[in-house]
Amino acid sequence: MTAPTTLQAGERILLQARSGRKTFLVELTPGRTLHTHDGVIKHDDVIGRPEGSAILSHMQMPFVAVRPTLVQKMMKVKRRTQIIYPKDAARIALELSIAPGARVIEMGGGSGALTLLMATLVRPDGRIYSYDRNAEFQEVAKENVSKAGLAAFVEFFVLEAGQPFGQSDVDAVVLDMPEPWLAIRPAHESLRLGGALGLIIPNAEQLKAAQGAAESAGFQDLTALEILERRMLVRQKEGVRPSERMIGFTGYLLFGRKY
Ligand SMILES: C[S@@+](CC[C@H](N)C(=O)[O-])C[C@H]1O[C@@H](n2cnc3c(N)ncnc32)[C@H](O)[C@@H]1O
Known part of the structure; x- marks a missing residue:
């Protein structure tokens, strides 16, 4: 396009x-x-x-x-929740092979920053099924997605984690919520064989619990990681070094596959 x-x-x-x-x-x-x-x-x-x-x-x-870059579009969404940062969103998109035609479930749609990236990547014939338990947050996500011209690629649902998702044989599931283990079994049921799970989570204890739940549900190849980003000050006279300020921590990422 x-x-x-x-x-x-x-x-x-x-x-x-x-x-x-x-x-x-x-x-x-x-x-x-x-x-x-x-x-x-x-x-x-x-x-x-x-x-x-x-x-x-x-x-x-x-x-x-x-025209704004994808990073600028994500960072400038109207916010009602914390949003996923580009460094984490990009890795999620790569690990989950979010590409044209992909059908992807996300739970914890929040303000729709990740939705916006994924909807851009699955065009022209893929779909994002965006779930959240909070209808008010979801209205903001809908507005953000619609203003970005991506409404045709996203379907929104209000659902409490633990209930089955309404789709089957999806290519990927992303969970961005504090208790992802609640949605891990439904995620496994909705994924096709070979499909990928990705989640972002704020605390190490939650990461441990999520990995345990993912193992019990049958997910394979589980990998946990954190991404650090440091801005560099590239100065021709004073010298080059990292900026004193950085976003120190955003979340842990956990990835797995269904085989
Ligand atoms: C950090 S926000 C997600 C941010 C979003 N990914 C973005 O990039 O804008 C977490 C979201 O998870 C939702 N959530 C938390 N617990 C949930 C649950 N048990 N079931 C469904 N949604 C839940 C919250 O309502 C909130 O919108």
Whole structure:
């Protein structure tokens, strides 16, 4: 799916101030304006321009107009819950082979950040079946998915963990919830042979309990890991070293297969 070269009305794009790193996610709408500390930008000055164009505010401050990357789309979802971070989401997508045509169950859909990534990857004929027990959170996830133009690839269900999922022979199941062991047997029942399980979990005790439950349910090749990400300060004069600040911990990942 190649994007058109010019930015269209109705698209969600990023306006990035050249004066700093501040970015604004806007849905391009004829007649609308964006108000920032660096001045006002008319959407009409952006619509029809090529991606990457420089746009001047009414204060003559420069902005650049681009389509958001997948990372920016995930990080900018409206949040009602903690979201999965790109470093973990990317590894989940790789381990679970989330690719065009895949049918995937997720439980703990939360704000829909992971849903957004997976729905993008399974297009044009795959499906994400997104479960959560909290209908309010799910409304936010629906809004995020719909604003990203991905509603056709996601089906939402309200369900308490432990109940059977409504799908069978799915390719993968992802669990992002504090008590994943509650959903591990239903996950095993819904997976096809060769299908993959992935989960993210905040505490080591929960990881141990989840691995025990996965073994009892018959999952094979269980692998637990944590991903660390450190930003580097690449400075031409002062020297290159890691940033003092980092997101120290997000969660443990556990993967397994059904054979
Ligand atoms: C951390 S959030 C998930 C974040 C989401 N993956 C994202 O990227 O936006 C955890 C979600 O699990 C749901 N949850 C927790 N316990 C559950 C249970 N027993 N059954 C179903 N959903 C549950 C919560 O309602 C919450 O929305």
